[in-house]
Amino acid sequence: MLGLLLEHEKPVTRPFLAAASGLSRPTVFAAIQQLEKRGLVRAVGQQSGAPGRSATLYEVPEEAGSLAAVDIGGSNLRVVLTDLRGTLVAEQHQPTARPGGPAIVAQATELLRSTLLSSRLAAIPLHTIAVSVPGVLSHDGRTVSYASNIDQFEPFDFHTPFADAFHVPVVLDNNVNLAAMGERWRGVARELSTFAVVAVGAGIGAGIVHEGRVMRGAHGAAGEVAFLPPFGKRRKVDARAHDEAGGLSLLHDARSRPGWAGEPPTTVEDLFRRAAAGEKPAVALVEEECARIASVVASIGAIIDPEAVVLTGGVGDNDQLIARAAHLTEAMIPFPPSVIRSGLGDRASVIGAVYLAAQSARLELMEGPAG
Amino acid sequence: MLGLLLEHEKPVTRPFLAAASGLSRPTVFAAIQQLEKRGLVRAVGQQSGAPGRSATLYEVPEEAGSLAAVDIGGSNLRVVLTDLRGTLVAEQHQPTARPGGPAIVAQATELLRSTLLSSRLAAIPLHTIAVSVPGVLSHDGRTVSYASNIDQFEPFDFHTPFADAFHVPVVLDNNVNLAAMGERWRGVARELSTFAVVAVGAGIGAGIVHEGRVMRGAHGAAGEVAFLPPFGKRRKVDARAHDEAGGLSLLHDARSRPGWAGEPPTTVEDLFRRAAAGEKPAVALVEEECARIASVVASIGAIIDPEAVVLTGGVGDNDQLIARAAHLTEAMIPFPPSVIRSGLGDRASVIGAVYLAAQSARLELMEGPAG
DNA sequence: CTCCATTTGTTAGGCAACTTGCTTATTGAA
DNA sequence: TTCAATAAGCAAGTTGCCTAACAAATGGAG
Numbered sequence: 001m002l003g004l005l006l007e008h009e010k011p012v013t014r015p016f017l018a019a020a021s022g023l024s025r026p027t028v029f030a031a032i033q034q035l036e037k038r039g040l041v042r043a044v045g046q047q048s049g050a051p052g053r054s055a056t057l058y059e060v061p062e063e064a065g066s067l068a069a070v071d072i073g074g075s076n077l078r079v080v081l082t083d084l085r086g087t088l089v090a091e092q093h094q095p096t097a098r099p100g101g102p103a104i105v106a107q108a109t110e111l112l113r114s115t116l117l118s119s120r121l122a123a124i125p126l127h128t129i130a131v132s133v134p135g136v137l138s139h140d141g142r143t144v145s146y147a148s149n150i151d152q153f154e155p156f157d158f159h160t161p162f163a164d165a166f167h168v169p170v171v172l173d174n175n176v177n178l179a180a181m182g183e184r185w186r187g188v189a190r191e192l193s194t195f196a197v198v199a200v201g202a203g204i205g206a207g208i209v210h211e212g213r214v215m216r217g218a219h220g221a222a223g224e225v226a227f228l229p230p231f232g233k234r235r236k237v238d239a240r241a242h243d244e245a246g247g248l249s250l251l252h253d254a255r256s257r258p259g260w261a262g263e264p265p266t267t268v269e270d271l272f273r274r275a276a277a278g279e280k281p282a283v284a285l286v287e288e289e290c291a292r293i294a295s296v297v298a299s300i301g302a303i304i305d306p307e308a309v310v311l312t313g314g315v316g317d318n319d320q321l322i323a324r325a326a327h328l329t330e331a332m333i334p335f336p337p338s339v340i341r342s343g344l345g346d347r348a349s350v351i352g353a354v355y356l357a358a359q360s361a362r363l364e365l366m367e368g369p370a371g
Numbered sequence: 372m373l374g375l376l377l378e379h380e381k382p383v384t385r386p387f388l389a390a391a392s393g394l395s396r397p398t399v400f401a402a403i404q405q406l407e408k409r410g411l412v413r414a415v416g417q418q419s420g421a422p423g424r425s426a427t428l429y430e431v432p433e434e435a436g437s438l439a440a441v442d443i444g445g446s447n448l449r450v451v452l453t454d455l456r457g458t459l460v461a462e463q464h465q466p467t468a469r470p471g472g473p474a475i476v477a478q479a480t481e482l483l484r485s486t487l488l489s490s491r492l493a494a495i496p497l498h499t500i501a502v503s504v505p506g507v508l509s510h511d512g513r514t515v516s517y518a519s520n521i522d523q524f525e526p527f528d529f530h531t532p533f534a535d536a537f538h539v540p541v542v543l544d545n546n547v548n549l550a551a552m553g554e555r556w557r558g559v560a561r562e563l564s565t566f567a568v569v570a571v572g573a574g575i576g577a578g579i580v581h582e583g584r585v586m587r588g589a590h591g592a593a594g595e596v597a598f599l600p601p602f603g604k605r606r607k608v609d610a611r612a613h614d615e616a617g618g619l620s621l622l623h624d625a626r627s628r629p630g631w632a633g634e635p636p637t638t639v640e641d642l643f644r645r646a647a648a649g650e651k652p653a654v655a656l657v658e659e660e661c662a663r664i665a666s667v668v669a670s671i672g673a674i675i676d677p678e679a680v681v682l683t684g685g686v687g688d689n690d691q692l693i694a695r696a697a698h699l700t701e702a703m704i705p706f707p708p709s710v711i712r713s714g715l716g717d718r719a720s721v722i723g724a725v726y727l728a729a730q731s732a733r734l735e736l737m738e739g740p741a742g
Numbered sequence: 743c744t745c746c747a748t749t750t751g752t753t754a755g756g757c758a759a760c761t762t763g764c765t766t767a768t769t770g771a772a
Numbered sequence: 773t774t775c776a777a778t779a780a781g782c783a784a785g786t787t788g789c790c791t792a793a794c795a796a797a798t799g800g801a802g
Contacts, residue, residue, distance in 0.1 A: 015750065024790055029751075052749025053797040194589060208674070210581050217676025218565060219706040227673040227704045229666045230601050295600045302598040303579070303674050305588025333598045335590040386779065398760055400780075423778025424768035 001031045002040060002371055005060050006085050006362060011044050013055035032058060034370030040064050040084075060084050065127040067361060068116070068166075069353035070108050072096075072133055072158075073175065074149035074202065077108050078350045079115045084127065084365075086185075086358040090119035091350075099151035101144075105158060109165045128364075129170045130357035132178045132349040133158050136220045141172055149202055171360045175199075176223060177214045178352030179344075180207030183310050185355040187343035195306045195337070197348070198225070200293060200316030202249060208304060225296045250289060250315055257281050272320055290321055294328030301333045312342035372402045373411060373742055376431050377456050377733060382415050384426035403429060405741035411435050411455075431455050436498040438732060439487070439537075440724035441479050443467075443504055443529075444546065445520035445573065448479050449721045450486045455498065455736075457556075457729040461490035462721075470522035472515075476529060480536045499735075500541045501728035503549045503720040504529050507591045512543055520573055542731045546570075547594060548585045549723030550715075551578030554681050556726040558714035566677045566708075568719070569596070571664060571687030573620060579675060596667045621660060621686055628652050639686055647691065661692055665699035672704045683713035 004020050005012065012020075018028040035041040042061045046054040062083045071078040078093040092115045097107055112129070116122060135147030142159035144152070162170040173181075180197040183189040189197075189209070197207045206223035208215040215222040254271060255264045259281045265271040275282035293316070297309050311322050319341060326339035344351050365371065375391050376383065383391075389399040406412040413432045417425040433454045442449040449464040463486045468478055483500070487493060506518030513530035515523070533541040544552075551568040554560040560568075560580070568578040577594035579586040586593040625635045625642060630652045636642040646653035664687070668680050682693050690712060697710035715722050736742065 013750085025750085026752080026791090027789060030788095048798080050749075051747075051799050053751075055750055194586075206674070210586060211584060213582060215565075215581060215675065217706075218678040218708065219676055221706045222674065222676040224673050224676070224704075224706075227669070229599075229669050229673075229703060298598070298600050299670050300674055302595050302600075303577070303593065303671055304586065305590055305593040305595070307589040332600060333595075335588075335592045335595075337589065384779085394759095395761060396779085397762095397781080401759090419769080421778075422770045422776070424780075426779055 001028065002035060002060075002366055003362060005035075005041060005058065006358070008059075009085070009087070011057035011059040013047055013057055015055055017058075031370040038368060038370075040365065062089070062121070063124055065361070066116075066121040066124050067127055067354060067357040068112055068129045069350050069357055070112055070129065070131045070162075071175070071178075071350040071353060072104055072108055072131065072150065073346075073349070074134060076346070077104070077111055078347065079108075079112050080350045080354055081115060081119055081121055082354050082358075083121075084358070084361060086354050088354075089121055090115055096150065101147065101150065101152035101154075101156035101158070104150055104152075105161045109161055112162075113165070126166060126168050128357045128361040129162050129166060129168060130178075130353040130360065131158060131162060131170065131172045132175050132353045133172050134175045137172055137174055138220075144172070169360060169364070171356055173214075173353070173356055174207070174220075175349050176205045176207035177216075178207075178350075178356060179312060179342075179348035180209050180214060180310075180352065181355050182344050182348040182350070182352030183342065184209060184212075186351050187348060188310055188340050189308065189343075192307045194304065195308045195310060196223070196300050196304065197310045197312060197342070198293070198296060198300070198316060199313035200289075200311065201313035204293075204296060204313075206296070206300065208300070208306070210304070225300070228296060228299050230295055250285070254281070254285055257285065268315055268318070272318055276320065286321065287324070289315065290324040290328055293321070293325040294332060297325060297329045297337070297339060298332035301329065301335065301337050305335060306337045308338045308340055310340055310342055312345065312348060317342055317345055372399065373406060373431075373736055374733060376406075376412060376429065377729070379430075380456070380458070382428035382430040384418050384428055386426055388429075402741035409739060409741075411736065433460070433492070434495055436732070437487075437492040437495050438498055438725060438728040439483055439500045440721050440728055441483055441500065441502045441533075442546070442549075442721040442724060443475055443479055443502065443521065444717075444720065445505060447717070448475070448482055449718065450479075450483050451721045451725055452486060452490055452492055453725055453729075454492075455729070455732060457725050459725075460492055461486055467521065472518065472521065472523035472525075472527035472529070475521055475523075476532045480532055483533075484536070497537060497539050499728045499732040500533050500537060500539060501549075501724040501731065502529060502533060502541065502543045503546050503724045504543050505546045508543060508545055510591075515543070540731065540735070542727055544585075544724070544727055545578070545591075546720050547576045547578035548587075549578075549721075549727060550683060550713075550719035551580050551585060551681075551723065552726050553715050553719040553721070553723030554713065555580060555583075557722050558719060559681055559711050560679065560714075563678045565675065566679045566681065567594070567671050567675065568681045568683060568713070569664070569667060569671070569687060570684035571660075571682065572684035575664075575667060575684075577667070577671065579671070579677070581675070596671070599667060599670050601666055621656070625652070625656055628656065639689070643689055643691055657692065658695070660686065661695040661699055664692070664696040665703060668696060668700045668708070668710060669703035672700065672706065672708050676706060677708045679709045679711055681711055681713055683716065683719060688713055688716055 014028050018025045041058050043056050044059050045057045047057055048054045065084045067082045069080040076093050077096055081090040082088050133144045134149050135144040143155045143157050145155045159170050176199050189195050193211050195209055199205050204226050206225045208223050271282055275286040322341050330336045385399050389396045412429050414427050415430050416428045418428055419425045436455045438453045440451040447464050448467055452461040453459050504515045505520050506515040514526050514528050516526045530541050547570050560566050564582050566580055570576050575597050577596045579594050642653055646657040693712050701707045
C-alpha cells in the first residue's frame, strides 16, 4: 500500500489503490486510515470529472520525511535531498577539495549539513542517507577498499562518520552499481531487467544488473572489466574508476604520442573534435579506445547477453565513441546488446543513491502498521 | 510444508516440520492431514530415543508419483526415473543412433517408455518430464534452435512429442544450464549461489548461476563464451556444445599438426597421456587449450566474479587440464574463482533435469490444499 | 430542476489461516 | 513407580482479508 503510494508521482484515490493492489476497498480504506494516523499519508483534494461521487486524493506529504543521497566521486561531491518518494527538493555539488578518505568524508558531511539547513526540508526528519562510494565495499557494507581515485588506499569506514553526524540509518554502495540503479530508476534502463552500465573515465568499470538485481560477486569484484584478458595487463587501471572529469589515462596516452598539429589535446572533447576533423593521432587514439570498449562490451555480451549496455563516464559519454564502439561490437558477437548513452550522465550515481535510500526507507516504513 | 517434506531424504516428524516452517503445531498437523488425504504423505513409523512421547514419522511415498528426466546429448541419450523427491529409481543410457531432431526424439521417447515399463514405477502416475536439450531454447520454452551437435539445424519442437506420448507436463531447458543446476543440487556447487559451469567438449559453453538463478540473457545467449573476443573468430565453434565424447575440434587440431611420434592421438585421454609423457606436439596443444580455457575463466571472473567455476565436458573433465587452467587464471586476474572439477561428470545434465522436474512438479502440487 | 445511473465512502458480518493455551497421552530415566 | 519431557489433540481467540449491503455524492439526461 505504502509502496504503491511512494511509486506514484501524482496523488491517487483509494479505489485506484484497491485496483492496483488487488485488495478490497474496505481493506485499503483501513490501511490509509492507519497511514494517515502515522502521518505518512495525507488527503490533498478531490478527483472530479467522471460520473459518480468524487474520490478523495491521497499522497505521501513532504513532511513525512526526507532522504539524502551523497555521491563521493573522484573529482566532484554531489548531494541530493528528496522527500520520501524520491522527488528532488535540493541538489548541490562542489569539487572535492583534498584527496583521501577522511578529508573527503568530512567535506561531504559538511556539504550535506549545509544543503539540508538551507533547504525547506530543514525542519523535517531526515530518514535515511545513501552514500555512493568509489571502491569495493566490504561484506559488512561499511568499509571501502581500493578507492584509488580519491587517493584512499587503506580500507576506510565511510559509514560511521555519516551515522555519527546525523544519527539516521546510512547505507552505502559502489559508484558504478548505483549508476546502474539510477539508470534503471530514472534513466535509459527504465524498462530493462538485465543490462550493464560501463563507465569509461580514468579507468573502466561496469555495473551489471541481472533480473533487477545488482551483481556483486564473491569478492565484490563483479564488473571489474578492466581485468578482461585482452587488455588486462596493458595499462595501469584504476578499478571501477568513474572519474567525472574522466579520460585521464586516455589524455596521458595522447601526450605521449607524436604527430600532433600543435599541442596535444588537454580535454576529451578536444580529442574527439580533432579526431572528427581528421587529425591522424587523434583518429588513431579514438579508434583504439573504441576497439577497447567494443571488446569489453562484446565480452559482457558473450557472457551475460544483456538487453543493453549503457555507456557513461568522462570518456564513455560521447555519441561519436558510442556509435563507433557499437558498430565494432556488432562485428564481434552474433547477438550484440544495444549500446546506448547514459540518460543521467554525471548524476547517475547520486540518483541511484536516492533510489537506494528510498528503498531502504521504504523497507523500514513498511515494518509499521499498514505497510 | 510439502516443500519441506520433499527436501528431506529421511522421514521427518510433525514437530520438526513445525520448527522448520515456523508454523505452529496445530497448523502443521492439519496440513499433514490434508496431504495424507491426497496421498502425498504417509506415516512410516515412530521416532524413539529421546525422552517424552515418541513422534510419528512422515514421508512422501514412492506411490505419490514419479518424475522422468531425459538428456539429449550429442553422443548419448540418458533417462533417469525418480520419485517425487528426486530419489533415483532407474537409470538408462544408450548412444544416439541417428542424428537429427525427429529421430533422436523418437529414440528418446522410446527409451523413456521402456525404462518406465521395466521399472517398479510402471504402475505409478508419472507427474512431469524434464528434457535437457542441446541448443538455445525459444521464448515459449518448447522449440530449440542451434542444436548443431545433434545435426539439427532448423528450429525444432522438442516439447510436443513428449507431451503427446505421455500426456503429462513437459519442461525443457538447455544442456549446460541444467548441468549447472545439477551441480548445484547434487554436485560440487551445493553451497554456492553464484558460479559457472564451463563445458569444454566439441565447443565451449558456460551455464551461469547468479544468486541461485540461471542466467539466460536477452537472446537466450548468456554463457556463449565461445564468442569471447580473443578467440571468438579463431575456430569454428559449436555454441554451447556439450559433447560427451568431446574434444572433437581439439583432436582435429591434433591431426593437422606435424611432429607426432607415430599416429596423432585419437582420444582426449591419449592426448593428455602423451602430453604428460612430454611429447612435444601434445604438450603444446594441451598448453594452448589450457590458455584458451583460462582466458574464458578469467573473463567470467572479471565480469561475474563467481565463487567457483566448474569445469566439465569431454575435454574439461580432466584434472591435469583443470590444474593448469586454474594456475593460468590466477596470473590473469587478481580475484580468481576457484576452478574445480565437475562432481557429476556426464550425468550433470540429467541430474539437473531431475531437479527441474522436481521443481516443476512441486509448483503444481503446491497449488492444491495444504501446499 | 429533478431524477437516475454511477461511483465513492462506510458499516456489518463472515471466513480462512493461523495463533496461544490447555489437557491428555506416551515415553525414558531416576 | 513416579516424574520430567515431549507429542498429540482440542478449544478458544486473533488477524487479515473478503463480500454484501447501504448511504452519500456527483454528472448528465430529460
